[in-house]
Amino acid sequence: MTSAFFYANRLKLLLLTQMKKKEIEIKTVKNPWPTKAAMEQIYAMKLWGDNKTDFYSGIGSHNSELKSPYINSLVSFLTSFNVPPVVCDLGCGDFNVGKDLVKYTQRYIAIDIVTDLIAFNKKKFKDEQLEFHCMDIALDKLPKGDVAIIRQVLQHLSNTEVLAVVEKLMEYKYIILTEHLPEGDFEANKEIISGQGTRLKKQSGLNLLLPPFNLKVKEKTQLLSLASKHYPGLIVTILYEMHS
């Protein structure tokens, strides 16, 4: 009788401990914020740094060692067309990069998810062929164009959101994708929660040609692979020619 009571109590204690453990596990699972709120918080709290302006998209958008070769490479691509192309800049950020490309295009459509940033850019950058739109590139229908530029944007998004963007990229003739990647071999496309960080913390980076994305392209040309003294890894820019 005593031992039955003892074992019943042990069992009860064991069950309670297991339930408590489960409760703690549930509480510590990270709940992703909606991407718009996450990106707004990054700008509001200057999580990508601060250069005393209202909006700052980080060193990758301002450091001349990373920016100048990128601009040179894109200018030679954009000026290779007989008729200047229509460009959609998906995730244009503070537009410190995009502003130097506008004059080589027929029309430049710059998109970002952060409402106040788009309002700020509209006032700061004015050009006849330039327009800004606040959109979520994973959720919204993307504008038509010849070339889609996506520079250091997808690296911050979850695989589900990257896939939603990839499904819309077939609409463009060319994609120019820039991603922060680990140096050397790495396991591509590890899952992350959308936000400030990238897959680099998991020793991973995006390769859109591999599962789960399986982007089908006609041709792939690596335009740039740049190291920076400011962080590990490489900033890699690839031009994809798409099947028409």
Ligand SMILES: C[S@@+](CC[C@H](N)C(=O)[O-])C[C@H]1O[C@@H](n2cnc3c(N)ncnc32)[C@H](O)[C@@H]1O
């Ligand atoms: C690191 S910044 C890069 C900005 C710019 N492409 C550059 O290279 O300077 C990433 C930008 O992508 C934007 N972004 C992230 N997710 C987005 C989404 N789902 N739709 C539109 N913009 C997004 C962010 O708000 C941020 O401005």
